[in-house]
Amino acid sequence: MKTIPVHAAAATPAAETFAFEAGGFADHNTPLILNCWYVAALGAEVSRDIISRRLLGTDVAMYRTLAGEPVAVRNRCPHRSFPLAKGKLDGDTLICGYHGMQFDPSGRCLNMPSLPITPSNASVRSFPVVECGPLIWIWMGESDxxxxxxxxxxxxxxxxxxxxxxGSYYMKSDYISMHENLLDQTHFPFLHPGAIGTPEYARSKLDVRQEGEVIIIDRQLKNSPPPGVYGVPTGLTGKPVHRYSEARFASPALHVAFAKIVDPTPPEGAQSDYRFNITHIFTPESRGSIHYWWFNSRDFKLDDKEADEYLHTASAKAYLEDVDALEWILEVVKNDAQPQFDLNFAPDKPGLLMRRVIHERAAAEAGYTF
Amino acid sequence: MKTIPVHAAAATPAAETFAFEAGGFADHNTPLILNCWYVAALGAEVSRDIISRRLLGTDVAMYRTLAGEPVAVRNRCPHRSFPLAKGKLDGDTLICGYHGMQFDPSGRCLNMPSLPITPSNASVRSFPVVECGPLIWIWMGESDxxxxxxxxxxxxxxxxxxxxxxGSYYMKSDYISMHENLLDQTHFPFLHPGAIGTPEYARSKLDVRQEGEVIIIDRQLKNSPPPGVYGVPTGLTGKPVHRYSEARFASPALHVAFAKIVDPTPPEGAQSDYRFNITHIFTPESRGSIHYWWFNSRDFKLDDKEADEYLHTASAKAYLEDVDALEWILEVVKNDAQPQFDLNFAPDKPGLLMRRVIHERAAAEAGYTF
Amino acid sequence: MKTIPVHAAAATPAAETFAFEAGGFADHNTPLILNCWYVAALGAEVSRDIISRRLLGTDVAMYRTLAGEPVAVRNRCPHRSFPLAKGKLDGDTLICGYHGMQFDPSGRCLNMPSLPITPSNASVRSFPVVECGPLIWIWMGESDxxxxxxxxxxxxxxxxxxxxxxGSYYMKSDYISMHENLLDQTHFPFLHPGAIGTPEYARSKLDVRQEGEVIIIDRQLKNSPPPGVYGVPTGLTGKPVHRYSEARFASPALHVAFAKIVDPTPPEGAQSDYRFNITHIFTPESRGSIHYWWFNSRDFKLDDKEADEYLHTASAKAYLEDVDALEWILEVVKNDAQPQFDLNFAPDKPGLLMRRVIHERAAAEAGYTF
Structure with missing residues (x-):
């Protein structure tokens, strides 16, 4: 586990080597899905200094125009494959560091110094990007x-x-396993004892539904003391409360969880409802490595530095436990001389629904119809 | 060369890619033999703290029950492939660190906390182990x-x-070459000058025989001063003695050498025979990496710390010379752009007999008949 | 980028996996050309201490005889593949460190200690070497x-x-790209701003011709101040001079550049012509790694330490810029999930001619005829 590096290199094996099967479930070998918005970077990471990052197997160079608009282009000059992020900016123009070839933010060539005439049909691929709040989303699939x-x-x-x-992690695992991990809350008491796992919770009633390609799980646990991560910031540690949580596989790039802690007997003048939105963002670098960003958001104590500190520390610890576990698992799976067909149990249902959605999207992108 | 790590990762390529041929000799590419007892660990390495080690391409988790019995199971939960050695023990029960799935020492599932009923037909593979003296032997082939x-x-x-x-070494070579090295004593004067190599010895008469799958070589050298490793502990340095030695390829897991130094004219009251048993244990981690343990045993001066110290230092030095040499050789063999068909000479006969035995066993396991 | 190590390991994939096509251009995947003289080492690197170096995918051991003649043999004993550079010299005889097998400088076996009769038909391959000035050339192709x-x-x-x-560099790139880089001077102002790049130069008239398998480019630039690397040593900085330069792809192993700076109005008693010969030597270790040596030679100020110092620093800086750029490019090319067909422009002509020459030689060695 490391924090996200600006330059990282890992190849994605070609999709053609993968055999899809009808009714299959995606796993760490499934080709990545290109036709999807992913987070390329935090807005705060992209500036007038060009950075590069491998996303879905392709190196991308990113910078901002003078007007502050984020730009993402393939990090490979179309002339001699020089990494454009090693070049420089002149205004909004990206200049290759090898022969000085110049590109505008749309990727069109503006000048090739060694030529008398600009080869204006030459270009580097530019990717659509959209900045939303702290995130810069990128589309690396079919442009239209x-x-x-x-x-x-x-x-x-x-x-x-x-x-x-x-916070963020660069991790050596696959995003399928990370999504499955988040759709499965029965691991809380074991992988995250103390902070977010209470034994009752693993057996609390689970409601699973699928809305199109979104998988949603709901849990309710009434009259039970909250785990530390909810008890400490709300000040309700030890008090029986109602806990409502919805976790959703929103897209291959995003898992969000909406938690609400309700104090059934709030002290006079105190609020009864406390909400937490947890955002997990996965951008595969390759089939076996992920750029992972997480956000823990709350609708109370907005200016409370102590709550910030507590939630940051507790969240970073818990998500690092996930990162470590999933890295260990992929290492086991990849290095084992004998394959294993994992057992599935009832609580694995939401994860399997998600894996079927991803399998079908990947198969469709590869041109398979069943 | 490193001392043996508790966690190590190296994959064994699939056996199917190997082409057997009638009358062939095993080499570094030959699939590993599974139906054989190998040493999994020293007894002293296995305790109430779970350890893992890759053996024959498979990761194995090992611990002791409360009663002290060693247990070895596949280091991969059958549910979501979490490495079980990262879990914990509760009495004799191994608990997975991901979802809390519980297994008894036979590998049977005792509980899955997120389920109302135990999936008692679920299990992790448990390997037969037998503790003999300082060694824990494991069987990773067909259970029956x-x-x-x-x-x-x-x-x-x-x-x-x-x-x-x-002592022990973790080495990046193949166990075939290590067995061949031990069956070939003509390298002593060159790879181990001084300690165990004397020039006469390389040309002393060699008797080779095969008993079933065991290869035995005998040498006798009479009236010749012993090399340091035999001379110093016996106090016979410089004196002409008789040296009898038998070296045997006992199994793919074991080479043993029985040496006897006879003083033909012992001083009054002194003994005339001194015996040394040398035990070399090889457990392939993969085709190109070995867990190697050695023991140098003697039947005299049992409480002599100086003899202990001398024999440990001299043995460790000599076996490290073997380890280095065989690591260099595998590196040469694997990286060379052009294959080489090694020349064989008369003293290579015992090694070739051994390589034929291993080739035949590997072929039989792969279902080949010639 | 690192300085050249004596021991380095990198395999060259087998040539058979490569598909040649009529009229093709060599790239980083093209099989290496064996029938060519390459530089194995500087003479100063080879002594009575045996060294090894991987050249064209094969490990070579090198030493000097007592008479000072350089010797190069395959670094692999024909008996059990022990790296001969780990052995020792006895006079002109190379002795394997494993079983003491002895070889004369021609590679013929002189003695195998464990055998009663020398197996004189046994041998290790010896490569023809020729020492020319500071260089030792080697021929690793067909001996005749x-x-x-x-x-x-x-x-x-x-x-x-x-x-x-x-100076020298060990670099992780391919020699094709390095040759192309040197035949393309339009990158000077961008990759090497200041030292050797002036903007006018990138657009100066270029004359390209092919003489057999030698590609030659000529440039002239009149009445223009020289770049630092020519201006400082000659003392002509800022003065309009004539600059004539010829760069030639002499062989897969060698690029040479002949530059002449002419002062059209030399001060009384001063010379008008200053010549620089630049020698770039490439010996592929593998398709993706190169031993690179460079020399910057001049015919004036022969004893001027300041000129030495300046030219060494400026050259090392510029060639390191090339090394870095070409390493980045190969990393991009090898790791990218999607292939790219590089665009070619008019100034790429000399590089493409060179790549066609190498493609044809490689195809011929692989037995292809078009």
Whole structure:
């Protein structure tokens, strides 16, 4: 586990080597889905200094125009494959560091110094990007499918009624397993004892539903003391409360969880409802490595530094436990001389629904019909 | 060369890619033999703290029950592939660190906390293990072939009439080459000058025989001063003695050497015979990496710390020379753009017999008949 | 980028996996050309201490005889593949460190200690080597084609009328790209701003011609102030001079550039012509790694330490810029999930001619005829 590096290199094996099967479930070998909005970077990471990052197997160079608009282009000059992020900016123009070839933010060549005439039909691929709150979303699939309406909702990250703490990890695992991990809350008491796991919770009633390609799970647990991560910031540690939580696989790029803690007997003048929105963002670098950003947002104690500190520390610890576990698992799966067909149990249902959705999208992109 | 790590990762390529040929000799590419007892660990390494080690391409988790019995199971939860060695023990029960799935020492599932009923037909593979003296033997092949009578004899390692010094290496080579190295004593004067190599010895008469799958070589060298490793502990340095030595490829897991130094004219009251049993244990982690343990045992000066110290230092030095040489060789063999068909000479006969035995066993396991 | 290590390991994939096509251009995947003289080492690197170095995918051991003649043999004993560079010398005889097998400089076996009779038909492959000035050339292709007349001319490196400064890099790129880089001077102002790049130069008239398998480019730039690397040593900084330069792809192993700076109005008693010969030597370790040596030679100020210092620093800086750029490019090319067909422009012509020459030689060695 490391924090996200600006330059990282890992290849994605070609999709053609993968055999899809009818009714299959995606796993760490499933080709990545391109026709989807992913987070390329935090807005705060992209500036007038060009950075590069491998996203879905392709190196992308990112910078901002003088007007502050984010730009993302393939990090490979179309002439001799020089990484454009090693070049420089002149105004809004990106200049290759090898032969000085110049590109505008749309990727069109503006000048090739060694030629008398600009080869204006030359270009580098530019990717659609949209900045929403703290996030820069990118579309790396077929350009004419890049519909901004498909960008999933994370408005609370920029809403002044909400306060967020956040962090990021660069991890050597697959995003399928990370999504499955988040759709499965029965691991809380074991992988995260103390902070977010209470034994009752693992057996609390689970409601699972699928809305199109979105998988939603709901849990309710009434009259039970909250785990630390909800008890400490609300001040309700030890008090029986009602806990409502919805977790949703929103897209291959995003998992969001909406939690509400209700104090059934609030002290006079105190509020009864406390909401937490948890945002998990996954952008595969390759089939076996992920850029992972998380946000823990709350609608109370917006200016409370102690709550910030507590929630940041507790969240970072819990998500690092996930990161470590999923890295160990992929290492086991990849290095084992003998394959294993994992057992599935009833609580795995939401994860399997998600894996079927991803399998079908990947198969469709590869041209398979069943 | 490193000392043996508790966690190590290296994959064994699938056996199917290997082409057997009639009358062939095993080499570094030959699939590993599964139906054989190997040493999984020293008894002293296995405790109430779970450890993991890759053996024959499979990760194995090991611990002891409350009663002290060693247990070895596949280090991969059958549910979501979490490495079980990262879990914990509750009495004799191994608890997965991801969802809390519980297994008894036989591998049977005792509880899955998120389920109302235990999936008692679920299990993790448990491997037969037998503790003999300082060694824990494991059988990773077909379970119904795990006959304890097949465990090769190393009784001197636990016999109070014998005293042993020992050491271990984790090495990046193949066990075939290590066996061949030990069956070929003509390298002593060159790779181990001084300690165990004397020039006469390389040309001393060699007797080779095969008993079933065991290859035995005998050498006698009379009236010749012993090399340091035999001369110093016996106090016979410089004196002409008779040296009898038998080296045997006992199994793919074990090479043992029985040496006897005879003083033809012992001083009054002194003994004339001094015996050394040398035990070399190889457990392939993969085709190109080995867990290697050695023991140097003697039947005299049992409580002599100086003899311990000398024999440990001299043995560790000599076996490290072997380790280095065989690591260099595998590196040469694997990286060379052009294959080489090694020349064979008369003294290579015992090694070739051994390589034929291993080739035939591997071919049989792969279902080949010639 | 690192300085050249004596021991380095990198395999060259088998040539058979490559598909040649009529009229094709060599790239980083093209099989290496064996029938060519390459530089194995500087003479100063080879002594009575045996060294090894991987050249064209094969490990080579090198030493000098008592008479000082350089010897190069395959670094792999024909008996059990022990790396011969780990052995030792006894006079002119190379002794394997494993079983003491002895070889004369021609590679013929002189003795195998464990055998009663020398297996004199046993041998290790010895490669023809020729020492020319500071360089030791080696022929690793078909022995009967090793014609010394084919060694390209670099006489100025040993001519007392010339003074050279030099350096070396071990780099992770391919020699095709390095040759292309040197045949393309339009990158000077961008990759090497200041030192050797002036904007006018990138657009100066270029003359390209092919003489057999040699590609030659000529440029002239009149009445223009020289870049630092020519201006500082000549003392002509800022003065309009004539600059003539010829760069030639002499062989897959060698690029040479001949530059002449002419002062059209020399001060009384001062010379008007200043010559620089730049020698770039590439020996592929594998398709993706190169041993690179460079020399910057001049025919004036032979004893001027300041000129030495300046030219060494400026050259090392510029060539390191090339090394970095080409390493970045190969990393991009190898890791990118999607292939790119690079655009070619008019100034790429000399590089493309060179790539066609190498493609044809590689195809011929692989037995292709078009």
């Amino acid at each position: 499918m890049a519909d901004e309406a498909l960008i999933p909702d994370t408005h609370w990250l920029a809403d002044p009624e909400w306060k967020s703490v956040s | 072939m795990a006959d304890e009578a097949l465990i090769p004899d190393t009784h001197w390692l636990a016999d109070p009439e014998w005293k042993s010094v020992s | 084609m090793a014609d010394e007349a084919l060694i390209p001319d670099t006489h100025w490196l040993a001519d007392p009328e010339w003074k050279s400064v030099s």
